[in-house]
Amino acid sequence: MGGMGGWRAAGSVAVWAAATALSAGLVWLGLQPVLRTAVPDRVEVESGAALRDAGDGAAAPPTPSPPVPTGTTPSPATPTAAGTATTAVPRPSASPTTEPPVVRTSAPPATVDGWTLVSERDGSTSYLRQFEVPGGTATIRMTPGRVHLVSATPNPGYTMDTLQGQPDRLVVRFWTSSRIHTVDAIWWNDRPYAEVSDNA
Known part of the structure; x- marks a missing residue:
């Protein structure tokens, strides 16, 4: 009788242990989704x-535009051989070369026997x-x-008149x-000719 009671106690422990393990496994399986989260x-x-x-659904960030200068940008500095910076000086624009005016000296008019030649x-x-x-x-003018x-x-005191028969x-x-x-003026021998006389 004493041996039978020991076996019963051992069997109860085993059943309890199996039930405990089974319930722990079920609990573990039920907690998996919760544990993942x-x-x-x-x-x-x-x-x-x-x-x-x-990435396709997200909007691309806007590209920043460069700042607009509000003043005149100074000329860049050009380094010299000594290591100092020299500001570039703008070259003056070339002014058109003005030629000196041509001075034309008119030649004295040609004369023939005191008569001045005139171009008509x-x-x-x-x-x-x-x-x-x-x-x-x-003043008298002659053409051929x-x-x-x-x-x-x-x-003063004189009277003037003219005579021209031809x-x-x-x-x-x-x-x-x-x-x-x-x-007395006459066209004679293909040239002008004149005589001046004084009569008392």
């Missing part, structure tokens, strides 16, 4: 595809001469075959009751 050292590594998907607008040449006599002043009176001014001859007279001063 609660333990901070357990980190699940996501796949590369999941990381790329997450049509390209022809005429002869001009001023005559001063005691009775007044007369023709004589023209430009101007005539008698001196185009190539002109006579200018300055006279008083006692004296006559005559300028």
Whole structure:
């Protein structure tokens, strides 16, 4: 009878131990999800595809724009051989070279026997001469075959008149009751010719 009681006690202990182990295992299995969430050292590594998907959804940070200068930027310093910095000086702009004005000296007009050669607008040449006599002043112009009176001014006390019977001859007279001063101009031998006379 004493041996039977020992076996019963041992069997109860074994059953209790088995039940305890079984209940501990069930508890362990039930706590697995909770432990995975609660333990901070357990980190699940996501796949590369999941990381790329997450990266595509995030907005890219804006690119900062460079600051706008508010003043004039000084010229950069250029190092010299001695190690000191020299500020670059802007080169002055080249001014256009101004040539000195050309001074044209007009040659004295050509003369023929006291007559001055004058170029006309049509390209022809005429002869001009001023005559001063005691009775007044007369200016005469000649072209080939023709004589023209430009101007005539008698001196005080004199009277002036002209005589022109043909185009190539002109006579200018300055006279008083006692004296006559005559300028006789004629186109003769393809050149101008004139005679001055004084008659009492």
